[in-house]
Amino acid sequence: MSLKRRVAIVGAGWSGFRSISPDLSYKELMYDAAVQAYEDAGIDPRRDVDSFVTVGEDYNEGTSIFDEYVPDQLGALHRPVQTITGEGIHGLAAAVMQILTGQFDIIVVEGHSKASNILTLPYILAFAFDPVFNRPLGVHPTFVAGMEMLRYLAETATTHEECAAVVAKNRNNALSNPLAGFGAVLSIDDVLTSEPIAEPLTQLECASHSDGAIVLVLASGETAATLTDQPIWVRGVGWANDTFRLESRPWGDARYARAAGEMAFRTADIKSPRQEIDFAEIDDTFAYKELQHMEALGLFPPGVAGEWTLAGGTERTGEFPVNPSGGALGQGHLLDATGLARVLEVVLQLRGEAGQRQIDGAEVGLAFGWRGVPTTGGAAVVLSS
Amino acid sequence: MSLLDRIQHLDDALSWKGDMPTQGRYTAGIAGERFFRAIKEDGQFLATVCLDCDITYMPPRLYCEQCFAHLDEWVEVAPAGHVHTFTVVHRDLDEQMLPEPRIVAFVVLDETDGGLVHYLDEVEPDEIYLGMAVEPVLKEKEQRQGSINDIKYFRPAGGTA
């Protein structure tokens, strides 16, 4: 069952991408992004939108039943509104499914982060651990990433230098992206010698958090054609979970990414991803994750993603650009909305609106999001112009 | 049009402090109760077996994740395992530097398809290799409360104490 020309992204808006946003409440941040998205799509939410999907987590917001507080600033009053507690791309998937039922033409997807308002973020992440078998050890949650990274390097013969090359690439890419708060010029050695967090993982290999909001407008095929002459088609979508249990999951292999990718490529009628996809925006919450996810998604054989990165093959000008936006390492991690930041970059690239960081001739892009430590929740979407 | 007024001065950018006050109290569960009680009382490690999928779950589970069968086949396994992966952690949950780095590992228990996440001690980080044989060091019986912390840490097999 392929999604050929049945769902398109027809509008995008954003706000923030800064480490703090003290001048705006979360409602005002969302409203800012929504106004831009609706102008971009040429729609009035009070008249044209059939359903709204937001992503959010109670403990990221500091409010229980957070879906209460989303309708007003999105223009979603007295409309079908649902909150998905997932990665931004899970929210996108919920919107795609609704459009595919044939009952909904225009759907808005929103995600945001006010990470700067969380004073005890490590405790919030620790609160996601199994409360009986893992949490009582009281360890800083990045230990899971450190243990994954060690196993990944061992199983694929990827080197720490290759992981460090991801950081240098992404934060350099961020320098030419106005939607990025963490651009920097870094050498591989800078990364290797930064403070150890959960060895071998170093401080610079962990994405810092950022505030921001992203709103996307999706439309069914026929409606999309009436709204824009440049619809960005959702070619394929896929999402999957591996077991949540630390004790029965593979530590070196991102099995959830493989399953999500297989579904996305199946629904996109893509047989060989590396050849049929021009570039990708892939979760890089930790540097090694970009490489691990690229290999699990079938873009590169085990161990090869690192070699390519060190050799510059995944630079913006390389043969297969990865994270031209700067990724989470360069833009900042937007909590649940960070997958939508990946999607947003693919949309801007495919519309030729990526300015200085525009990739020439990009026609098919992949975005992949991961829900972060300690989860095994991943979601992928293939877009084409 | 978006906001028609914006904050121009930082001292107008107020924030409100607060928390999510409720606390957690978690039963160990049907499988967990039996697992931790065996450690507490006898220092024994129990697993459950899915005969259909031929998986020995450590820690034991009420159900098989892969075929959803109810698991009521309990087996005792030896308190012995090997390091599958590990890391050295430098900061605590408050992001403060730990007095000294701590080693955390995933230890596969030999006769199972799973294992336990726990601290490693009585060993230096550079001495640890993947596959290294380790054994659990338990608290004295009187101190044990039926918790994952009844295990103090794992150490290289045949350790000193």
Added chain:
Amino acid sequence: MEELVYDSVYLRREDFEERPDSTQEPVLFETWDPNAQYAWDAGVAIGRYLQDLKAGRLIGRHCPECDRVLIPPRMFCESCFCATDHWVPLEDTGTVLTFSRCYVTWDMVYLEDPMMPAVIEIDGAAPGMGIMHLLGDVDPDALEIGMRVEAVWKPPTDRTGAITDIAYFRPLEPAEE
């Protein structure tokens, strides 16, 4: 249909407690403090609302399309999806739209004297535009929907820029209207 209901194991409160008299040990459990601390950015509208509360004033925001004056203030009108265009100073008097007498605290501790929450429509705001607050200086049994009330402000030195800078609302004597 009975076979479609799983006989889950239920516990009593005392199953968690150490009881010297009984032979049965308490069930095993872990406890955890999430330590979830936040500093929420108030932003433009609520930032101004708090500043005005500190000054002993209530403020609203006006929508140019539906002409409603909104309280609590917000930078957008949720009905029209447009930006609100200016601040509107409001009275600190209003009308009780609904009320209750609550004999339990937020964490279920019993109260002899009830807390009296109410939704109070604020004079100067659009009809039906209320805020939640507490009533005081009134016999709980004398409360009525439609009652006129006024804010009782904490002394300026005790005000910090918070909704609690209003201690409570009390009945407005007819003469004072």
Added chain:
Amino acid sequence: MYVKRMKRSNQRVAVVGAGMTKFVRRAQETSKELSWEAAHLALASCDLTLDDIDAVVIGTAPDAFDGVHMKSEYLSDSCGGWGKPVIRGYVGGGTGVFAAIQGWYHVASGLFDTVLVVCEEKMSSCQPHPQAAFLTIFDHTTERPLKPNLLWIFALEMNAYMHRYGLSKRDIATVSVKNKRNAALHPAALLGDPDITVEDVLDSPVLAWPVQRLDVSPVTDGAVALVISASHVARRVTDKPVWIEGVGWNLDTAYWTNRDLSYPVYVEEAARMAYDMAGITEPRKEIHIAEPYDPFDYKELHHLEGLMLFDKGEAPKAAADGVTQRDGDLPVCPSGGLLGVGNPIAAAGLMKVGEIFWQLRGEAGARQVPGNPRRGLAQAWGDLMQVGTVIVMGV
């Protein structure tokens, strides 16, 4: 009033299986074990296995109850999500019925043939008391500092409703009696009571006037699961598929203190959406069984009016006259509802969808509604008295 228009869409998606746990005040099972208990019974009820499941929908409400952040990740493998697509919808108290609606759009999208929908809540993990978690549903800056109790908003709404239509507490109390008596016939019920009387309700301690103890549904641990399939699978799996004929959901403003609390407009809007899809023009004739959300007795009545099954202000009298008894003209909450079976929030909503499934198949046992009911409705509600979720099912 803007209402989402829907196209007719019958006999495409059906509920084919259901299972649940007992509803208890404190379960020894972990949240994961409760979820598996319900999910594996739902599969067994229609002779399917996990291999037949293409995707999983999880519905569970505040993470503060079970005490786990990103709760659906923690629950994923116990809901059958090992290696499968898993999505969690979360619309407060409306989650239980909404999870079934998500099951519908998963299948109706054509991406999946069979979906396992699992709703779970373990409120007893929340200390010092599950009620305390509701402090954090209020606005953190303009309301929480007043230390509100969840009961406040129900009491404020019940008072506005009673005042607007001059309603009597005695009429409203008959709902609690009806549901707790019905629940005495439900094998999973926590508060089934065949002998409760209106006097018991009216004499129970006042919590937040006009809300008294027996007006309120209990804090509960429990899980419910359904199997939802496309028609070609449904017809193979069972000779009595229960079709999802209409779905609707709607969300009102977060500024609940700016709203008329005497009538749930958003429930009417959700109902109109579902009726439109199901081709229903006269709900009072075409709906044979209703399971509106009843966390409080007055809410059942408030929602019956929002669902346009009774005129505004008329539901209490109809209830007192026995119209909504199991053998009445319009049986309401034959399950025993949240007031009788229990209120594990998300699982409570899905319990109602399960009840309509069992009733329309004639499998409700002692609770079976007489006659030959062919069409039923389940509705959930939540947030700051703000979201309505409605599903219409038929055979």
